[in-house]
Amino acid sequence: MTTEALRAPRIATRPLRRISEKSGLDTAAGHVLMVLLSIFCLFPVYWMLASSLRPANAMFETSLVPTSMSLDNYTQAIDAIPIARMLINTLVFSVLSTVFQLLTGIIAAFAFARWKFRFDKLVYTAIALTWLVPFQVVMIPNYLLIAQMGLLDSVAALILPNLAAALAILLLAQAMRGFPREVIEAARMDGARNWRILWEVLVPNLRGTIASLAILIFISSWNEYFWPLLLSRTAENSVIQIGIQMFMTAEGNQWGPLMAASTLASLPVLLIYIVLQRQVVQSFMKSGIR
């Protein structure tokens, strides 16, 4: 289920298409279908951008392209909540979660790939099963634990439960098992210790897997909403996703600043996507859905 699979049939289907004499009408209908789906998927994102650039007096215009543009919504949003601070918190949270999940994942996966030990299958299954524990089931005990530690309303508390994740461990363990044993044995013959084998032989060779995992963890951490929602008390110690919500209140919505804050929150992820489109799609598909 990787992009490899998407690209593979290019060579194979060419001659086939000539035999089957695929009608142009069918292809046109296929295009129509895909264009409709594309509009459905992309239009809300475009509308967010367009609305964020409209001046206040043109907010309710329905022209698809803004007739006049201004950055007023952005300055308003920045005045209303500490957006820069929240973006930095989000960045710190996402980067640290990514680094820690990769580190704990790499060494844990190495244990499974390198040794057979008592209960190894059991531990592996136990790790895999945490993937099936809905967050809502453990949220109250987790919240109480953070409260006991006196860490409510802090970025550190956001990171703690994200120091390790089943997904990283499982994907890396799979990748390491696929690594040729002879190379590891050869390194061992040369007298390399396990720690060095891991960091000097395995990790450099698994760059691709590690990079795509890093993208995946970073984007999911950046978009994380539920856990920060539980812990946040003040805007200064919270993440941007919570900041967006502050523009939607029961009394009414400040549409302009809301769209501006949403755009600012999405820009980093969209930029990553534009630059690394192929890798991003691939890493999400490799991981299944979550």
Added chain:
Amino acid sequence: MAVAAAALPRRRRITQSRWAPWLYLSPAIITLVVWSYWPLVDAVRLSFFQWNMLPTSPQTFVGWDNYVRIFALPKFWQALRNTGVYILGLLPLAVLIPLAIAIYTHDLPERSRNIYRAIIFVPMIIAPVVGAAVWRWLLDPGYGLVNQALKGLGLNPVKFLSDPNVAIWTVIMITGWKLMGFSTLILSAANANINPSLIEAARMDGASKWEVVRDIRLPLLSSTVLFLVVMTILLGAQWSFTYINVLTGGGPLGSTSNIYYLLWDFGFSTMSVGWSSASAVILFLGFGAVAFVLFRLIDRYSFHDN
């Protein structure tokens, strides 16, 4: 001397290999035990107590009371029914339509397919809160683009998020928006993986286009389809959580609340730890049972060509 020198490293390797894996695993195991397994046990314990989450107030043991009360609560059954509606409503969006699109667009030229692929994946990387904000704006009853368009067509505006009969379908549609492109990609990849010689052989035998789809593509896609169905059943209601929380707060009149939202509501709006934990335990057991049955079904019924 020589014998001792040779024996020493060997012994060290044995002791090392007994402890080394655990040493390497310890950071991961500690994190998962502290933040997943222990909380699970604690949730079971708390489900037998009555407590309002304040450290100063006492935890009173109430036995099975919390469970009995939850099962007697109309709200619980409404949320359970809604969970079912979410799953059923998401299946066409997350499985059926993507399947049709994947099969139908199989023969599109490589380059345009890549462009479509890049576009339909965008909702997947957009934060759920951002998605919720944008849809709230698009669907606003007064000034939202969708209702403006309806008015332009001479139709009555729809209260997408405040009409109890419509709200749940709106949340389902938005969740589907997030997932559709992703499912389409997974199914296209699986579809492209089908060995073309199988299809060529069938065509040589005079099979019509529909027969090729029915007798070759669908059976060979069945394991991917099953996978997506299982994911939708297991996680579908959970994916909509952010949208429910940001857009409707479970309302109007509890019409969009599902079991995950109810848990949140019990725990953090009513501050009743016992109720929330009891429904968490019910959810976890139900969820586990459904997952077990579904994974058995996958093992038995999926069809492999290699």
